[in-house]
Amino acid sequence: MLLPFIPEVGHFALILALMMALIQAGVPLAGAATRRPLWMAYARPMALGQFAFLLVAFASLMASFLLDDFSVAYVANNANSQLPWYYKATAVWGSHEGSMLLWCLMLAGWGCAVAGLSRRLPAALMARVLGVMGLVGSGFLLFVLLTSNPFTRLLPNVPGEGADLNPLLQDVGLIIHPPMLYMGYVGFSVVFAFAIAALLEGRIDAAWTRWARPWTNVAWAFLTVGIALGSWWAYYELGWGGWWFWDPVENASLLPWLAGTALLHSLAVTEKRGSFKSWTVLLAIFTFSLSLLGTFLVRSGVLTSVHAFANDPTRGAFILILLGLTVGGALTLFALRAPRVSQAVTFGWLSRDALLLVNNILLVVMTVTVLLGTLYPLILDALGLGKVSVGPPYFNALFVPLTALLCLFMGLGPVARWKRMPARELWRRLAGAALGAVVLAALAPLVYHGRWNPGVSLGLLLALWLVLSLARDLVDKLRHARSLGAGLRRLAPAYWGMQLGHLGLAVTIVGVTVVSNYNVERNVRMAVGDRVEVAGYTFALRSLGKRRGPNYVADVATLDVSRDGESRFTLHPEKRLYLARRMPMTDVALRPGLLRDLYVAMGEDLGDGAWALRIQYKPFVRWLWLGAALMAAGGVLAVADRRYRRGREALRRNDEVTAS
């Protein structure tokens, strides 16, 4: 009975969610300003209500997809009755309107999580944090309702069939990549809200950082996974074998990640030493602002990109206004209320404080580098200085040396003590690691490939330096314990999180270095019976055939792969033609492995039964994403630290600190 009205149910739920968000924004903030507990108490129920109604809206849209309701314009444009059900369900976030709805759902979800998990938060702080999140949510819900309503109907002329989901997006990568990425983007709204609340309250102390840090870590971990999944998706879905293109949309996700990484470290200093307060707040604002900027760039059509959504100037203008209000408001508040720099905290130029300061400076420089590279064409254009394009050469030329510098300091950081670290002691503890890294890095290319390669040695040097200094620090930490077990137990999850996170970066660097230098790529013409040898593997084309999938037809090649005369496995690359959009797609055949991937993509039919095939041998390419997984795991593990769980104890300890 209700079935035909599902889109209207969703639409009304969306409007109700907006109402709740408006109340969540207005009443608790006013209550916190005028110290009215009843008004402040509105925050939590409204956060829960907003999330519940958004969930209803989201479920309605998903139901419309599953029921093939092509009277809904968004469904008609992004699905087809032939589409398998799991892609119908995930097509909800396959294009602009639905992904914006997902964005709002997640924002409300984070608000709901804050309301549910941070119960011990002081009432005024809770009211302000949720109030700020409500403000952001209201803005985006208005955006969805006014410019990008996913429930708009195509009545009375209902199309009989939908236009289908973009074939590029019909993939498991799409099912999980955008939600992860958005969880990261949106997750930074929590620390942003904490920063604004702190500015409003005029107080930033160790307790505040202990409340804010876990949320930052989790958001950062989600973003890390999201970016890695995007890279992995591009790797196998674009049929190209590349894993990072410096595409504006990729950059848009890297920007908040870099700023967020700086924020994680700056929060650590603020918690432990009570310094860098203004800087931490500013970074929190920057990180979320860059998330918003990413949203603007992707959806306004200002920059062309393979990922760009169909664009509409009114949408761009709306997001720009939202961006201006959010960021401009936050920065104005910062200018007016930023905490005074405390003179009490001092540190020597060789100390963990100083090294983390260097880390922050480098990460901010990297962020600015990427930001400039992404916006440079836009800025030159606006200044009338002509139009240029900035490609991978610019980014690689600046990003690689900056990363190298960052790694150099990263090796020192964990070993150094707060406040002051004698240079001699630092040298004594790390000379071995440095020497080991240099020797191993110099030898590794010789052993692995038989020829010296400075690029590989440099990359491995950085990675080994990170790993060996981490190992040295661990050994030093365990040395004085009564037993190994006792020593291990004494180390806090936060410490393990740091170890794992840094190790993850080292693993990623190994992956980048090896695959960039030892990648073997052959473009060959093959007919049935032909053989090609690539990096020691023999690829023989056994047969060519055709296959019909649910919504596509495909040419399929079957290749036998052997090594040392011994048959190993078969690969089945496909060239698909998606019927609804008449769009050809390459379905890559991959043989993944920890030490190497074999990658076969079909190019064009060359006639006479021959095809162009792209065969690639990609050593250590998995390490890229393995490293990202380790980084994310590190971020999550650190949240398990006791000091975040014992809210009350933390508050009490903080009182002692302020008293002393």
Next chain:
Amino acid sequence: MKRRLVRLIPLALFAGLAVFLYRGLGHHPDDRESALIGREFPGFSLATVADPDVRHDASLLAGEVTLVNVWGAWCPTCREEMPQLLTLAERGVRLVGVDYKDTREAATDFLTTFGDPFAVNLFDPAGSLGFDLGVYGAPESFLVDREGIIRYHHTGYIRPEDVEQEILPRVQRWRND
């Protein structure tokens, strides 16, 4: 007071950025009408991807309505655009490629893998022709009429639906002109 001014720096920087973003909205790449429309195709003297010893100049474009496509093997969007270009070539449109900021090796690989719809492929490793054309990023396409005048500028990816809706009607129009 001085401290307060320092704290205004982030706001000022953001305001500057917002101005550019706003201008960027005006300069929407999809509608960005090239200042070159109605003008002669800029002069050039370039070799081709296939042959370093050949030289072509703007007379290459005279005599037939031609779609000049600026691409590069480094550009993933160009790869997605190739099927549309192949369709256009099949439909009888003369295509001239400008291989922009690329290497011969990568470009040849690219064409072997994804097909080669181009009658001639100019090799522009320094991006000089791209610069004269005001190219903003690859891919971009320019429709040039028989007299060598630029008539239409398509920024970014030619979508499958653009073949019928945008490109072919314009090619027809300038052929009949």
